[in-house]
Amino acid sequence: MKYLITGAHGFVGSYLMRAIAQREPAATIVTVDREGPGARLDLLDLDAFSALVARERPNYLVHLASLSSVGASWHSPVASFMNNTNIFLNVLEAVRRESPATRVLSVGSSEEYGVVERSELPLRETNPLRPVSPYAVARVAQEHLGNVYVRGFGLDIVATRSFNHVGPGQSDLFVISALGKQFAELAKGKRTKLEIGTTSVVRDFLDVRDVVRAYCDLLARGERGEVYNVCSGRGVSLTEVIAMFEAISGVHPEVVTDRARVRPVENELVVGSNDKIAQALGWHPQHSLEDSLRAVYDYWSARC
Amino acid sequence: MKYLITGAHGFVGSYLMRAIAQREPAATIVTVDREGPGARLDLLDLDAFSALVARERPNYLVHLASLSSVGASWHSPVASFMNNTNIFLNVLEAVRRESPATRVLSVGSSEEYGVVERSELPLRETNPLRPVSPYAVARVAQEHLGNVYVRGFGLDIVATRSFNHVGPGQSDLFVISALGKQFAELAKGKRTKLEIGTTSVVRDFLDVRDVVRAYCDLLARGERGEVYNVCSGRGVSLTEVIAMFEAISGVHPEVVTDRARVRPVENELVVGSNDKIAQALGWHPQHSLEDSLRAVYDYWSARC
Numbered sequence A, B: 001m002k003y004l005i006t007g008a009h010g011f012v013g014s015y016l017m018r019a020i021a022q023r024e025p026a027a028t029i030v031t032v033d034r035e036g037p038g039a040r041l042d043l044l045d046l047d048a049f050s051a052l053v054a055r056e057r058p059n060y061l062v063h064l065a066s067l068s069s070v071g072a073s074w075h076s077p078v079a080s081f082m083n084n085t086n087i088f089l090n091v092l093e094a095v096r097r098e099s100p101a102t103r104v105l106s107v108g109s110s111e112e113y114g115v116v117e118r119s120e121l122p123l124r125e126t127n128p129l130r131p132v133s134p135y136a137v138a139r140v141a142q143e144h145l146g147n148v149y150v151r152g153f154g155l156d157i158v159a160t161r162s163f164n165h166v167g168p169g170q171s172d173l174f175v176i177s178a179l180g181k182q183f184a185e186l187a188k189g190k191r192t193k194l195e196i197g198t199t200s201v202v203r204d205f206l207d208v209r210d211v212v213r214a215y216c217d218l219l220a221r222g223e224r225g226e227v228y229n230v231c232s233g234r235g236v237s238l239t240e241v242i243a244m245f246e247a248i249s250g251v252h253p254e255v256v257t258d259r260a261r262v263r264p265v266e267n268e269l270v271v272g273s274n275d276k277i278a279q280a281l282g283w284h285p286q287h288s289l290e291d292s293l294r295a296v297y298d299y300w301s302a303r304c
Helices: A013-021 A046-056 A068-073 A077-098 A134-151 A174-187 A208-221 A237-248 A274-281 A291-303 B011-023 B046-057 B070-074 B075-098 B134-151 B175-187 B208-221 B240-248 B273-282 B290-300
Strands: A002-006 A027-031 A062-063 A103-109 A157-161 A164-166 A194-195 A205-207 A227-230 A254-257 B004-008 B028-033 B060-063 B103-109 B156-164 B164-166 B194-195 B205-207 B225-232 B256-259
Touching: A002 A046, A013 A027, A013 A208, A013 B175, A027 A046, A046 A077, A062 A077, A062 A208, A062 A237, A068 A077, A068 A134, A068 B075, A077 A103, A077 A134, A077 B134, A077 B175, A103 A134, A103 A208, A134 B075, A134 B134, A157 A208, A164 A174, A164 A208, A164 A291, A164 B004, A164 B028, A174 A237, A174 A291, A174 B004, A194 B004, A194 B205, A194 B225, A205 A208, A208 A227, A208 A274, A208 B004, A227 A274, A237 A291, A254 B070, A254 B208, B004 B011, B011 B028, B011 B134, B011 B208, B028 B046, B046 B075, B060 B208, B070 B075, B070 B134, B070 B205, B075 B134, B103 B208, B134 B194, B156 B208, B164 B175, B164 B208, B164 B290, B175 B240, B205 B208, B205 B290, B208 B225, B240 B290
Parallel strands: A002 A027, A002 A062, A062 A103, A103 A157, A157 A227, A164 A205, A194 A254, B004 B028, B004 B060, B060 B103, B103 B156, B156 B225, B164 B205, B194 B256
Antiparallel strands: none
C-alpha cells in the first residue's frame, strides 16, 4: 500500500510512520511537510499539492498537517483557520480532482465538542458540537467539509475527533509536554516554580502510540463517512497530572498561574467515550497515563 | 451613524443602502466592493481592509459580500469557502484590531440547517445545523467564528440565518430570478420551454425589501451574540412558484429538467420560523410573494 502523509515529520507523524513500517514493512510512505525531508510544499498551494497527488495516487492519505494549538489560535485566528480548514479543503480538492479512490483520514479534535455539561460526559460522537475557540471552529468546519465531500462528491473519508495526545517529542505548547519539561527543569534545579494556566480543567489524555494505532485501524477498517472519537475514556484533571509528575520526579514545586496560558474561553470538562471505535474495530488503549508521563519526563530530562 | 457595507453594490446591498437612506437621511455609508463605486478591495486582503476599518471606524458594519450561490459552491468549493468564511474572518479580525466597538451584522443562511425532517419544521434558531453543501459549511463556520469573537474577544456581533431572497435585480443564478427571466422570455416568444432543476423542493422566500428592513432593525435593536432567522415563515414549492409565474405571465410552458441545475445533495424542505425576530423586534414581512414575483417578472420583461 502507498501512504501519503501530510505533516509527516511532526509529532504524531513520526509515530505514525513507525507504526506503519512495523505493521506493513513493504508499505510506501510519501511525506509532505513545509520543512524537513520528503516533499516540501505549503498545503495552501492547491496546484502544487494536486500535482503531487496526481503523481502519487496513494491508497491512503493521512492528513496530520495542522496548527493544532488551541492557545495559539487565540493569538493568530486567521493563521489557525487557514492552516487547519483551508489546507484540509485543498487536500480534499486535490483528491477529488486527481485521485478520488484514495481513502482519506481526516484528523479532528475533541475541541469540536466545545463547552459541555457534566451530564453530557463521556462525550459520544452524537453529542452536539459547540466550538468555542478559533481552532475548534476550524476543526468543525473541516469535519463538515469532509461530510460534504463524502455525500456530494463520493470521496472515501474516515474522520476522527482525537483527544489530547501525550508522548515524548510533543511541542511544549501543549500542556503535558510543558509540565513534563518544567518538572525535568525543577528536578535539576533549573527552575523554582511550576507555571501553569488553569489547573481545574479535566482532559482525556491518550498516549500517542495508541493514537496512531487507532489511525492505522481506521484506515484499514473504519467506515466511510463516519467519525470516531480517539480517546482513553478517562478524565484526568491537570491537578492530578501535576501530582503524578510530582511522584515521578520527586519534586513538589510551588504552583503559580501564568496568565499568558489562561484562555479567553475554556472548556472545563473534556472526557470522551471510545465505545464506537472499540466496538467497531476492537481498538483499546494499551498505555497507561503513568507510563506516558514517565516517558515525557524522561524525554525532557535528557534534554535540559 | 456611520455604516460600512461590504458587497454594498450587490443585490441586497443596493436595497439596504436605499433603506438606510430612507430611515436615516443623515447617515454616512461607506461601501466596499471588489468592483464598482466606493472603496475597491479584495476582502481576502486583511491588511487593506484593516486599514479601511481603522480609517473609518464605523458604528455599524454590514457584511454582505459573499459568493452566495449554493449551486456555484458545488462547482468551486474552494472559491466559495474563501469568499464566505475567510473574508468574514478577515472582517472580524479587522474590527477586533482596529474598531472593536463597531457592531457587526453577520449575514448567514438558511442553508446552515441542511437536510431536515418534516417534523423539525418550521426551523427555529435552536435546530441543529447539518450543512450539506460547501456553501452551507462555509456559512456555519462563519456563524461559529462570530460566536468565538463575541465570547472570546468581546466583539458586538448580531447574526442572521437569512432564507431565500426575492426581488428585482437578483442574479439569475438564483432560482426565482432564473424562473422570472425565463417566463419573461417565454411571454415574448424568445424561448419555448422552461428549464429547471428540482421542482419538488420547498423554500421560504422573502422579499428583499423585508430582508433589509430586518437587517436595519437587527443593527438597531438585535441582541449581541444572538442569531435570528430572517424568513417569511411560509413554505412554497417551486411547482407553486411556477404556477404563480404562469398566472402572472399568462404562459403555460413545457417544463424540462436541466441536469446542470440539479445538485449532488439537496435540502428538500426549508421553511423557517420568524417568531424570534418578530417577538424581539416586532418585525414582520410586509410584501406578499405574489407581489415579489410580479416585480421580478416586470424587471426581466423590461430587459429581454
